[in-house]
Amino acid sequence: MDKPKTTEPDELSIKDVLLRYKLVVKYLKNKILTIVAFGVLGGVLGLIYSFVKKPVYTATCTFVLDEGKSGGGLSQVAGLASLAGIDLGGAAGAGGVFQGDNIMELYKSRIMIEKALLSEITVNNRKQLLIDRYISALELRKKWKQKGIDTINFLGSSDSFNRTQDSIITDIAKAINKKVLDISKPDKKLTIIKVDISFVDELFAKEFNDKLVTTVNDFYIKTKIKKTSTNVNVLQRQADSVKAVLNSSLGSVASSIDAIPNANPLHSILKVPSQRKQIDVQASTAIYAEIVKNLELAKISLRQEAPLIQVIDTPVFPLTKEKLGKIGGILLGGLLFAFVCIFWLLLARSFRELGGKDS
Known part of the structure; x- marks a missing residue:
């Protein structure tokens, strides 16, 4: 029993491709003067462009x-x-x-x-x-x-x-x-x-x-x-502030001692003002030492992060x-216009062939 024939779309053989290629080449050879004219025109425009274009x-x-x-x-x-x-x-x-x-x-x-x-x-x-x-x-x-x-x-x-x-x-x-x-x-x-x-x-x-x-x-x-730098600036201001308080406390201790140079040891109440100032000095010293330590560590961090x-x-x-040279401008313009001309000719030929088939 014969197998039913299936209709397949027409496929181009290698022979057909070569034939179409020869026809296209022959068509372009017939249009060689047009292509050359476009190439010359493009070369002239490319030369002008090479003079006009800034480097x-x-x-x-x-x-x-x-x-x-x-x-x-x-x-x-x-x-x-x-x-x-x-x-x-x-x-x-x-x-x-x-x-x-x-x-x-x-x-x-x-x-x-x-x-x-x-x-x-x-x-x-x-x-x-x-x-x-x-x-x-x-x-x-x-x-x-x-x-x-x-x-x-x-x-x-x-x-x-x-x-x-x-x-x-x-x-x-x-x-x-x-x-x-x-x-x-x-x-x-x-x-x-x-x-x-x-x-x-x-x-x-x-x-x-x-x-x-x-x-x-x-x-x-x-x-x-920025973050570490801000931290360093804050610690520096705190250190300067505490140092000013410490210097003031040291002056107050000296003033309290000078106020009663030969205090009677039997009257302990006379030592209270100077002892209070000394406690302030000790507290300020401890705080200042801690802030200075933090400040130095923050400076190390800043140098590491920078x-x-x-x-x-x-x-x-x-x-x-x-800069586009004269020869480069001529070649660029000539080749560009020649390719555009070839593309336009082939496109126009394709449209004419399609129009002929439709009719």
């Missing part, structure tokens, strides 16, 4: 980050101190506000970029804000003239900026994150961090790199040790420059 300068800074030790050998001291009611801040803790790669995200934050942009630099013996340098390099005030905000400035405190100023800074920060700033770790196993600033203005690229690295690293260090940021390389003039 991009890249400022690079690399530094190594040592997070500091929040535990280690000091953790045993902190554990014993906690039993005695001594608070050493984050000495025995297992972490801080920022750890690992978080400093890299800090570089991309709006507030850090804003602080760097609002920094002043000296250009030809004149003070200039980095944000004004950025605006001038991209000629943004010409675009803002239509909106009537071309005279806006960014002088004064950022806390007093209006909505328009804040909006402009936010847009610039986004543009810098997207096109200008590149923060990375060349080797994931190492703690070396690389900060690249690529911009059409060489001076801006270098100065903004310097300001951003300084701003972020200073903020990182201060925030990392991260070390050591700059390895800083940007120097002349910066690395990337």
Whole structure:
């Protein structure tokens, strides 16, 4: 009994594929003048673009980050101190506000970029804000003239900026994150961090790199040790206060003794004032000694927790420059237009074939 025949969709054989390939090649050969014309046009436009396009300068800074030790050998001291009611801040803790790669995200934050942009630099013996340098390099005030905000400035405190100023800074920060700033770790196993600033203005690229690295690293260090630093300041104030009381008590003891230099030993009541002052001196001495001990332990904790940021390389003039050359512009424009022309020709041919089949 014969098996029923099943209808299968038509499949292209290797012969059909080769035949279609030959037809496409033949079609493109017939259109070679059109493709060459588009390629020449693209080459001319690429050459013009190479003259018009500004070079991009890249400022690079690399530094190594040592997070500091929040535990280690000091953790045993902190554990014993906690039993005695001594608070050493984050000495025995297992972490801080920022750890690992978080400093890299800090570089991309709006507030850090804003602080760097609002920094002043000296250009030809004149003070200039980095944000004004950025605006001038991209000629943004010409675009803002239509909106009537071309005279806006960014002088004064950022806390007093209006909505328009804040909006402009936010847009610039986004543009810098997207096109200008590149923060990375060349080797994931190492703690070396690389900060690249690529911009059409060489001076801006270098100065903004310097300001951003300084701003972020200073903020990182201060925030990392803020808790322990606060503890040290409190203990220092307590030590100074108790020391002042102790000095005053010592003076009072001397005054009490001098008031009755040859007291009758049979009248014990005459010794009471000086004995009271001596008790105050002993109490103040004990308290002062305990506070000083806590203060020294807190200072050790502060030194242990403080991260070390050591700059390895800083940007120097002349910066690395990337510019599209004349030959590169011609080749890039020519090849791009040639490929676009080929794609358009094949697409138009496909539509014509589909139209013929439908009819």
